[in-house]
Structures are given as structure tokens and as C-alpha cells.
Amino acid sequence: MSVSPSTTLDSQLTTTWGTTNSHPDVPMVMSGYTSRLWPCDTEPQFWSKYQVWEWLQQVLDMHQMDVSSIPFQNFDMDGHQLCSLSYQDFLRAAGSMGPILFQSITELKWSEIYNPLNHPLTPASPNPSSPAIKRSFSCQVKKHNPRGTHLWEFIRDILLNPERNPGLIKWEDRTEGVFRFLKSEAVAQLWGKKKNNSSMTYEKLSRAMRYYYKREILERVDGRRLVYKFGRNARGWRESDK
DNA sequence: CCTCCCTTTCCTGTTT
DNA sequence: TAAACAGGAAAGGGAG
Incomplete structure (x- = not known):
């Protein structure tokens, strides 16, 4: 594809990186809502590839692991695909990090379902279990990192x-x-x-x-x-x- | 409401 | 000369 210089850069960046507001012509006026839309605040099923990638980074940071611990190319997928991976898939894709990633994404999925505040339209889960799951999980992802990333x-x-x-x-x-x-x-x-x-x-x-x-x-x-x-x-x- | 931390904003001066 | 670099000073703003 031939991409002409200056003007297309922004749209190129937007489409490549855009997490939530992927429209080049939409100004930055989506207020706090947009800026709060970090992986841990949205349902993983709806993550973009970029958000999947951010999640990988956060899990690595959390465990103080080097990026080489995960072959990122094996996770070139969006949230929907990610959520459909089995435990075995994670083992194949990430080796020793597989179980950690699997656990993280599993907790994420559950925690979103448990939390009606995030998405009121999400059908309530029939499985109550303990609220501690949600808490432990969100701590896990958020760390003490205010805006997601420094x-x-x-x-x-x-x-x-x-x-x-x-x-x-x-x-x-x-x-x-x-x-x-x-x-x-x-x-x-x-x-x-x-x-x-x-x-x-x-x-x-x-x-x-x-x-x-x-x-x-x-x-x-x-x-x-x-x-x-x-x-x-x-x-x-x-x-x-x- | 307060403090801490990480910027963000502004500025003046220096260097490339 | 324009663009970067250097830091001081102070404000902003989210999290706890």
C-alpha cells in the first residue's frame, strides 16, 4: 500500500494503535470515559489486539519478567480470540508463563462478569462465589500504576x-x-x-x-x-x- | 482533605 | 535559525 506522507500519519497511528476511539476525526473529547478504558476495565472478549498486548506487558511487569519470557507473536490476536484459548493453548504459546497468563485471563473474565458496574447490560452470572476473586484480580492487574502505563x-x-x-x-x-x-x-x-x-x-x-x-x-x-x-x-x- | 508520585506546563539559557 | 537539550519552579491530577 502506498501511504502518502504527513496527513496520513495520524490516521495511520490511530488505526494501528487506537484502543477505544479509533476514528481519526473524533477529537479527544471523549472525556474521562475513554481514558479509563484500560484492559482491566473492559471485558477481555472485546479487547483489541493492542489491549491484548498491553495486558501481556502488565502481567510481565507484575511478575517482574523480561519481555523475552513471552513470544509476543504468539499473541497477535484480539480479545475474542484470546478468550477462546484453552489452557493447553496457553502452554503452547507461552511455555512456563502459560499458566500465569491463563490464570490472569480467567480471573479477568470472571471478574468482569461479577462486576455489574462495568457493563450493566452484561447478563448477570449465576455463579456468585466470592467477591475476593474480583478484588485479588484487579489488584493484580492495576498494580499501583495510576494511569495504566508510565x-x-x-x-x-x-x-x-x-x-x-x-x-x-x-x-x-x-x-x-x-x-x-x-x-x-x-x-x-x-x-x-x-x-x-x-x-x-x-x-x-x-x-x-x-x-x-x-x-x-x-x-x-x-x-x-x-x-x-x-x-x-x-x-x-x-x-x-x- | 492530605500526601505522594509522576508527570505537565512554562521558562530561561545553552548546544547542535 | 530552528530544533534539541538542561533543569528549576510550580501546577495538575489520580491513588491511597
Whole structure:
């Protein structure tokens, strides 16, 4: 397909990344509703591929696992497909992480059904069981991460999924964790979209990036514009240790 | 209501 | 000169 330059970028990003508001012409005025629509707030059956992928990242983070622990390509599917996988499917797709993922998605499915607040139209489940399930589960996914993802995780996740990364950021040195922004303003817009902030710019995004130096989530890379490097406190970016 | 944490916003100055 | 980089200062805002 031939994609012409500038104007199509936004729509391209929107269709590739759009989680909930996948219409390029719809402004960012969907208020708090949209920004709250994280995987743990919606029924997994209706997740987009992107949300499936976010869920994988969160489970990994939760268990402090490296991204190499899961072959992401085996989960190139939407929520509907994900929910139809059997325990055996998870074992095949994710090996030792299979059971963890299976448990997570199972709890997710149940917890949504139990919670009438999320989707009033969902037919009530006949199975009461204990409310503790729901609680333990939502803690599991939400962690103590207020808005779902921090900026550095957002950047990392773009890097780790090239097929969803239309030339936005690129590894400079994969093993050292050095990367470069190719389309800084586009990344900023995407970040802004995630935060429901249409006025995000690279200028502002980069200020947040610089705060990461002190926390050693990023290391400074001198003399190279738009180049950053993951630091010792950044998790989940490393290639396999095998 | 308060505090903590992670930005977001703005700004002035420097570097590439 | 434009675009990035550097940080200080302070406001915003969600979570607990």
C-alpha cells in the first residue's frame, strides 16, 4: 500500500494503535470515559489486539519478567480470540508463563462478569462465589500504576512491538538499550492520546524523559539528538538472556 | 482533605 | 535559525 506522507500519519497511528476511539476525526473529547478504558476495565472478549498486548506487558511487569519470557507473536490476536484459548493453548504459546497468563485471563473474565458496574447490560452470572476473586484480580492487574502505563513503559512498548510501530522510535543498540526517536512529535501525540491530552508535545514529553535520568530509568546519551538509553531501573526491555 | 508520585506546563539559557 | 537539550519552579491530577 502506498501511504502518502504527513496527513496520513495520524490516521495511520490511530488505526494501528487506537484502543477505544479509533476514528481519526473524533477529537479527544471523549472525556474521562475513554481514558479509563484500560484492559482491566473492559471485558477481555472485546479487547483489541493492542489491549491484548498491553495486558501481556502488565502481567510481565507484575511478575517482574523480561519481555523475552513471552513470544509476543504468539499473541497477535484480539480479545475474542484470546478468550477462546484453552489452557493447553496457553502452554503452547507461552511455555512456563502459560499458566500465569491463563490464570490472569480467567480471573479477568470472571471478574468482569461479577462486576455489574462495568457493563450493566452484561447478563448477570449465576455463579456468585466470592467477591475476593474480583478484588485479588484487579489488584493484580492495576498494580499501583495510576494511569495504566508510565511514559517510559509506553516508550518501551512501542520499541518492543515494531509491527505496531510505524517508524516512530528505533533501536540504536538493542542490547545496550539505546534508542532514538524518529518521529518525536508523532510519539508525543500518541502519548497525549493515551493521556487524553491533545496538547502534548515532544518538548514537554522530553522534560518528563529527563526526570528519568535521576531515577536511573534512563541514562544520558551525550551529543546525540533524540537518543536515549534505558537505565538500571527500567524493566522489561532487555532481549532474552538465553 | 492530605500526601505522594509522576508527570505537565512554562521558562530561561545553552548546544547542535 | 530552528530544533534539541538542561533543569528549576510550580501546577495538575489520580491513588491511597
